[in-house]
Amino acid sequence: MHHIEVDVLDDYISTFILSLQKSNCTEYEPTSIRGILGSLDRKLKRHRFPYSIMAGSGPQFSLTRQTYNAKKKSLKKQGKGNRPCEAAPLTDGELEVMWQKGVLGSHSPTALVNTLWLNNCLHFGLRGTKEQYNLR
Template sequence: MADDTDTAAFVQSLKNDNTVRKTTSDMRLFNRWLRSNNEMRLAEEIPVTELDKCLARFFMTVKKDDESNYEPQSVRSMQSSISRYLTEKCAINIMVDKEFHHSRDVMSAKLKQLKSMGMGAKKRKADPFTAEEVNLLYEKELLGAGNPQSLVRTVWMNNTLHFGLRSREEHTTLRWGDIQMKATTDGGQYLEHTERITKTRNGANLDTRAFQAKMFADTGISDKPKVKIFDEKSDKMADIVWRNGQHVQKYFNDNDLTAADD
């Protein structure tokens, strides 16, 4: 009864894959730095006073393989990764514990130094499309339902703009039925997206949407029918889903299998 192996495995299975990879990568970098400085113990084996000093020097001196500096956000994310690892391994939080105030001071100084060198000021936000630019994309048939490539681009752009899908994972985990066609009381058509678990809204907190994301039909714009495209393709997609389901069922029948055999 006291064994928590299954509960730990349950928690691990629901961790974000990208976060796990980032933590592993940053800890590999930190452990390699420790070994290069003749410290052969793992991070969680080092007493907190010594660990604080190691972290301070690591934050101050860490560089890429080509000896260039990391961006400020990259150095900051290393601190977060190390803290996640140590919190899980030995209940140490280098972000808030008083024993690690020196390494935090060094981190602040390092960030100031990098920013004084002009780093961290890169523009990351993309400029939004203007209405004229969107119209041009449709005119050139780069968007629309005229060919498979333009259709995929249109679906991607609409899902991004109207439903807030951002990462590759959110697009690839979208399933048939997550988006449904509905109508307002006055007959106006719209598509409604039922959100799945995401990196920032994972069900473990109260950061949820106050309403379901909707995409309304382009009233009076016959050449850019967002909802019309969905309506025209939905019957074909439903048929594909049905036929795939028949193939799956046939496979189970031919091999004398049932879903319970998984």
């Protein structure tokens, strides 16, 4: 792949993007296609290819970038890639089940850490692992 001329490789990859489907003939999510392009980019970079597929802004791989953007737009219209960004809150029933199954509680070190983490999230609004870690 890294021995092919840039213009020819650009044509090949853009055609590949247009024809890309899962084995059950459904479309990939836009993020999956972007991941595939990232893998191709890393492969080229490993062989010291002078141009990048997605990071470049010059004329090299412009057809690939345009094709990807058009395909992404088309997939978004079909409802692909439109995942909600919000987390679903835990219900009282789900919390009760976690207490009953021993996921939460004070009977083991793991359950105690889980309970502490959950309480920090619920009462202090701490979200990620880094915020929890910074409490130490």
